[in-house]
Amino acid sequence: MSTTSLKLSEELKQRAASAAQELGVSTHAFMVDAIRQAADGVEQRSQFLAQAQSAHAAMLQNGQGYNADDVHAYLRERLANRQTVKPALKPWRK
Numbered sequence: 001m002s003t004t005s006l007k008l009s010e011e012l013k014q015r016a017a018s019a020a021q022e023l024g025v026s027t028h029a030f031m032v033d034a035i036r037q038a039a040d041g042v043e044q045r046s047q048f049l050a051q052a053q054s055a056h057a058a059m060l061q062n063g064q065g066y067n068a069d070d071v072h073a074y075l076r077e078r079l080a081n082r083q084t085v086k087p088a089l090k091p092w093r094k
Contacts, residue, residue: 006031063093 008016020030059065070087077084 059092063091064089065092066090 016030016034017027020027023030025033066087067090074084074087
């Protein structure tokens, strides 16, 4: 494991120390976890964007997609009852 130094303003250092104390962890553990969460968020966003770009390319290639009203109804049903049928793909090209 490598060592890294962080230069923090006194105000941010105090906020981190207070937050760590409230959570019952060391300031170091708090900062490591904060960095891990930030890195995880960036990676998840990158994966989401890659999936969206892939889906968009597939939609352009095969000419099929989902009706927005069908998707919204599916999501509402999914929130209320996990067992629901996904909407059907429909051609969108005329």
